[in-house]
Amino acid sequence: MVIDDNTSIYVQDDTPNNETQYRARFYLNPNSLTMAGGDILDLFTGRNASTDVVRIQLQKNGTTYQVRAGLLNDAGAWTDTSWYDVPNAWSAVEIHYQAFSNSGSLTLWLDDVQKQSLTFIDNDTRAITDVRLGAQGVDTGTNGTIYFDDFESRRFSYIGTLTDPGVDDPTATNQPGWLARTYTYSPTIPHAVTSVSPETGSPDTYEYDENGNMTAASKTAWRIPTPTMPRTALPASPNATRTVQGRSSKVGRLRMTGTESASAPPTSQGRVDRPTRPRPTSWADNSK
8 A cells, every 4th residue: 555645545434333243354565654653543434424433543653663453432533552663564353342331342462462452441432434544645755566455344342463374385305406596685675586597697676666567577588499299101002091171272271182102112220211201192172
């Protein structure tokens, strides 16, 4: 998600139906987002009609990114957690929100670690009707590209981080003739390969725009050898019949049929020499 002005950019989910209990989890990568001192960016908001009632926010304290969560009570006052450090890389952010009379609450987890719970909040009129995920309330000093992924929500039960599939990364066994290739990745665009250097020859290079879309590629040409097919002699036989098809000067096709003889004694090495082909004895016009 590219932030280049003060316009909010987000996706919205309208499926919540006056939810008094709501859980959400998403993955966040600040991706070296520029933030001036004092800038606060809303990453996630849960709303009741047009009013924000729960939020997750991001700030940058020196060189460290931090996240906090907050909820709105019936009187219109916000209660927020403390700020907690998150890496300049992927991390999981999760909340559990409850809207009840004098017993509302909000719990924050980061990478499966519970950080803080806000309890005994009077917010029974603050049920959730829709939620937004993205860059909201953008300050002038905030710009760059930020990444979100794997959003999930539900009413009950803890969501947690994505499970390890339990499959080892495949490791190829080097074979004779294989050449090594070294991959270089972009420091600002996750998973973007900027160059591939072969063991021999010139490297391949790749360029991307600010959204991570490839805009240019320069690749080393590969030469694939042309396979050769063995030539098989016509078997020694008194008579052999074959059909030959060719194209005349007209648009149609000519079918040529005929009988040709193929008799030749094998050589001393057991090879059969190619016979001399006689001219066809008849022509059939199949152009119509």
